[in-house]
Amino acid sequence: MSLDTTRIAYATIVRKEVSRFMRIWQQTLMPPVITTSLYFVIFGNLIGPRIGSMEGFRYMDFIVPGLILMSVITNAYSNVSSSFFGAKFQRSIEELQVSPTPNWVILAGYVTGGMVRGLLVGLVVTIVALMFSRLRLHSVPVALSVILLTAMLFSLAGFINGLFARNFDDVSIIPTFVLTPLIYLGGVFYTINLLPPFWQTVSHVNPILYMINGFRYGFIGISDIGLGLSFAIAVTFIVVLFGASLYLLERGYGIRD
Amino acid sequence: MTAALSIENLEKRYANGVEALKGISLEVRDGDFFGLLGKNGAGKSTAIGIICSLINKTRGKVRIFGIDIDRDFPGAKACLGVVPQEMNFSVFETPLQIVLNQAGYYGIPRRIAAERAERYLKHLDLWDKRNGISRELSGGMKRRLMIARALMHEPSLLILDEPTAGVDIEIRRSMWEFIRSINNVGTTIILTTHYLEEAESLCRNIAIIDEGEIVENTSTRQLLSKLQREVYVLDLQKPLRELPEFGRGRWRLTDPTTLEVDISKEQGLNGVFRQLNAREIRVQSMRNKSNRLEQLFLDTVNREERRES
Numbered sequence: 001m002s003l004d005t006t007r008i009a010y011a012t013i014v015r016k017e018v019s020r021f022m023r024i025w026q027q028t029l030m031p032p033v034i035t036t037s038l039y040f041v042i043f044g045n046l047i048g049p050r051i052g053s054m055e056g057f058r059y060m061d062f063i064v065p066g067l068i069l070m071s072v073i074t075n076a077y078s079n080v081s082s083s084f085f086g087a088k089f090q091r092s093i094e095e096l097q098v099s100p101t102p103n104w105v106i107l108a109g110y111v112t113g114g115m116v117r118g119l120l121v122g123l124v125v126t127i128v129a130l131m132f133s134r135l136r137l138h139s140v141p142v143a144l145s146v147i148l149l150t151a152m153l154f155s156l157a158g159f160i161n162g163l164f165a166r167n168f169d170d171v172s173i174i175p176t177f178v179l180t181p182l183i184y185l186g187g188v189f190y191t192i193n194l195l196p197p198f199w200q201t202v203s204h205v206n207p208i209l210y211m212i213n214g215f216r217y218g219f220i221g222i223s224d225i226g227l228g229l230s231f232a233i234a235v236t237f238i239v240v241l242f243g244a245s246l247y248l249l250e251r252g253y254g255i256r257d
Numbered sequence: 258m259t260a261a262l263s264i265e266n267l268e269k270r271y272a273n274g275v276e277a278l279k280g281i282s283l284e285v286r287d288g289d290f291f292g293l294l295g296k297n298g299a300g301k302s303t304a305i306g307i308i309c310s311l312i313n314k315t316r317g318k319v320r321i322f323g324i325d326i327d328r329d330f331p332g333a334k335a336c337l338g339v340v341p342q343e344m345n346f347s348v349f350e351t352p353l354q355i356v357l358n359q360a361g362y363y364g365i366p367r368r369i370a371a372e373r374a375e376r377y378l379k380h381l382d383l384w385d386k387r388n389g390i391s392r393e394l395s396g397g398m399k400r401r402l403m404i405a406r407a408l409m410h411e412p413s414l415l416i417l418d419e420p421t422a423g424v425d426i427e428i429r430r431s432m433w434e435f436i437r438s439i440n441n442v443g444t445t446i447i448l449t450t451h452y453l454e455e456a457e458s459l460c461r462n463i464a465i466i467d468e469g470e471i472v473e474n475t476s477t478r479q480l481l482s483k484l485q486r487e488v489y490v491l492d493l494q495k496p497l498r499e500l501p502e503f504g505r506g507r508w509r510l511t512d513p514t515t516l517e518v519d520i521s522k523e524q525g526l527n528g529v530f531r532q533l534n535a536r537e538i539r540v541q542s543m544r545n546k547s548n549r550l551e552q553l554f555l556d557t558v559n560r561e562e563r564r565e566s
Contacts, residue, residue, distance in 0.1 A: 001331055005364020012361025016354075023349070091345035095355075095406075098309045098339050099362035100331035257271065257312045 001100055009101040010109050017113025021079055028079070029121060032071040036125045039067050040132040043189065055191050055222050060133045065143075065216040066188030069150060071125045073183060073208065076118030076151045077158035078175060080110050084162030085171050093255055103249040107159065107242070114155030115148070122147060136219065142227065143218025149234040150211045156241035163245070163254040182208045192224045207233055259323040261287045261414045261445035262308065267317035269303050269469075277303040279469040280317065285447060285462075287322070287413075290440045292460030292477070293449045294554060300469040301449045302342060305418055309339045321414060335363065338412030340403045342419045342449075348392035352383055355391060356406050363410035370409065377405040380435060397424040401432070414445045421455060433459060453551040457481070467558050480553060488546035489529070491516040494539040501536050517546060 001009065021028040044060035054062040087093040096106050129135060137143055165171045186208030192200050203209055204225075214230030217223040223230070248254070262285040269278040278300050285291045295301045306312030308319055310330060319326045321333040346355045353374060360370035378384045381401040386394060394402065400420060407415060417436065421429045429452075437459065440446050450456050456463060456477075463480050465473040473480060496513030507519040516538075518529055533540060 001335075001364055008364045008366060009362050012358055015361075016350075016358050019354075020349075087347070090347055091343065092347040094311055094341065094345045095359055096362055097311055098334060098337070099359070100334040100364075101362045102331060252313055256310070257306070 001102065001105075006102065006105055009099070010105050010112075013096070013101075013106065013109025014112045014116070017079070017083060017110060018116050020083060021113070021117045028075070028117060029124060032075055032121045033124050033128055036067050036071055037128050039063070040129060044132050055193075057220055057222070058133075061135075061220060062191075062216075063189055064129045064133050064135065065219040066186075066212045068122050068125050068129065069147065069212050069215045070183050070188055072118040072122040072147060072151050073154045073211075074175065074179065075121040076114040077154040077161070077179060078171075079117040080114035080155045080158035081161040081165065081171050081174075083113065084110055084159055085165040085168070088162070088165070088255060097255065104246055107156075107245050107249060110159055110162075111152060111155040114158055115151040118151040118155065119147065122151075138221035139218050141218075143215060146211060146214040146218055146230065146234070149231070149238065150215070153211075153234055153238050153241065156238060156245055159245050160241065160248065163248050165254070182206050185209075186212050187224060188212055207237055210234065259287065260284045260320070261289065261322060262447065263318075263320040263323075264304070264308075265318040267304065267307065267319065268315045269300075269307060269312065270315045277469055278307075278315075278317075281466065281469070281471050283464055283471060283474065285414075285445060287445055288440075288443055289445055290437075290459055290461045291445070291447045292456040292463040293447055293466060294453070294456060294463060295449075295466035296558060299466045301466055302418060304466070305339070305341075305416055305447075305449070309337060309416065310334065335410070336413045338407035338410065338415045340400075340407045340415070340417045340420050342422065344399055344403070346391060346399075346403065346406065348390070350391055351388050352378060352391055352394070352402050352405075353387040355402065356409050359406045360409040365410060373409055373411070374405075377408050381405050397428045400424055401428075404432070404435075408439070412444065414447070415439065416447045418449050419451065420448070421450065421452065429455070453554055465554060465557050473557055483553060486519050486521045488517060488519050489526075490544050490546050491518065491533075491540045492542045494541045497538070501538070503532050 040060070043063060048059035048063075051059045053059065084093070087096075126135070161171065161174050185203065186206050187203070192203045192209065195203060210225050210230040210233040213223040213225040214227060214234070217227055217230075262283070264281060264283040266280045266282055267278050268276075268280050270276050281300070281304065293301050293304070303312060307314045308321070308326075310326070319333075322336050324333040324336070326333045350358075356374045356378065357367070357370050360373065361367070365373075374387075375384065378387055381404060383394075383398060383401055383405060386398060391399065391402065400422070404417075404420060420436070421432055424432065433455065436446060436448075446459075448456065448460060460477050462476050463473065464471050490511075493514045493516060497510060497516075498513070500508060500510040500516075509517040511517055520526065520529060530540075
């Protein structure tokens with residue numbers, strides 16, 4: 001395929017993915033907004049004042065970056081895993097398989113679709129957060145690059161989940177039993193400096209910790225982790241997951257006998 | 258002249274050990290209307306799945322217009338359009354979205370895709386339904402939608418896997434005309450079907466696949482010339498109480514006004530009518546009991562089964 005035809009194929013997949021989640025916006029965009037609004041009300045307004053400050057910041061201001069990133073992670077992931085599995089289930093993935101679209105374009109298209117949904121939900125949650133918190137941005141480039149890398153990373157992870165999934169349960173198991181615990185233990189609601197040394201060390205195994213702290217740095221200028229390490233971890237995971245996804249696609253894992 | 262499709266020693270062994278294809282070889286000429294026939298599970302869909310990259314082959318070569326799928330699968334796929342046996346589009350999308358997206362996957366600009374979408378959806382009587390949800394289309398409409406979708410990139414080779422299954426006779430006939438018109442402008446067509454009258458009417462060449470092997474591969478005319486016997490059903494003017502004594506041929510009285518007779522190729526119909534006239538039996542109408550190709554297909558497949566046993 002020439003560069004131009006590749007661009008058209010990529011744009012088609014992205015358009016299809018975006019129109020898919022926009023068509024069912026009540027299921028894709030509204031729930032995270034309601035969930036994070038409840039977090040803001042309960043943890044920020046009701047419990048937050050009793051906690052006081054965290055690392056010198058109002059508790060509400062401390063948790064906002066983590067909550068935004070949480071919605072980005074879950075939505076980017078679930079968009080790609082459910083959309084790709086849905087295409088497998090309905091066999092509409094065959095439309096792409098029989099076409100000359102290269103596998104890397106298929107992957108890029110689905111990942112972009114997941115990123116768009118994650119970032120759109122993140123934007124809406126940020127707007128909601130403005131009602132509860134005085135948002136400020138310490139470093140726009142850091143915040144933007146962390147949120148983009150995170151959306152990409154979890155879209156790729158969702159793609160692999162979609163490839164392996166054989167039924168609808170397989171699509172929900174990883175978010176429920178792996179992703180959610182990792183997010184909650186990744187420092188959304190606390191700084192790991194509060195933890196005993198042993199659990200601080202254990203927390204460093206959690207990749208989400210690096211992203212949340214990187215994003216928090218972009219907002220309020222503090223992080224439990226070095227910024228360079230946050231970026232290095234995100235980029236490393238992206239490279240590994242992209243390579244793994246492409247390898248599985250080339251082999252036809254889960255989509256070709 | 259380069260063949261539209263060339264298959265050499267194609268083998269497929271599934272993970273469960275089932276040998277779906279046992280080294281088949283096949284060539285389909287450019288511009289041909291080719292029928293690939295076989296019982297359920299004979300290996301037709303496996304072969305098609307390999308050609309269009311839905312199934313990994315175990316061994317063998319596949320070339321589409323000379324392009325080896327192992328070397329340049331995207332290049333080969335660009336020449337290929339597929340109408341699968343089962344529905345494989347998102348039922349939540351509209352017919353227009355489905356065909357436009359398919360064009361996009363082949364890198365066709367939106368403006369050209371929109372023109373083609375209108376042309377093919379109109380040809381296939383789907384234009385009025387273009388903005389409805391595909392889930393709400395009838396079975397026949399869904400099949401026509403898959404044909405429109407497969408034509409969006411104007412492929413040189415079109416594979417139709419049971420395209421008229423479950424479609425009523427009127428729509429089936431109009432689909433035949435449409436498929437014929439596509440073939441007439443130079444598109445090579447490979448058709449699999451369970452309606453053997455469809456294959457007899459449309460295909461110039463036919464291959465019969467049985468248990469993963471090609472057991473016949475010739476022109477439709479030559480294939481039909483191999484038919485050794487045909488069964489005719491005769492509707493009689495007056496009822497008969499019992500089967501009279503006839504000479505050659507196998508006769509059966511299925512009810513008082515219906516006679517069936519097996520006629521061999523060398524026997525011909527004149528002899529049959531002579532025998533009937535001699536006994537003053539008048540025939541009101543006559544028809545083939547089964548389609549000629551159907552009879553031949555059953556003979557071929559049964560012969561292979563007998564040979565194996």
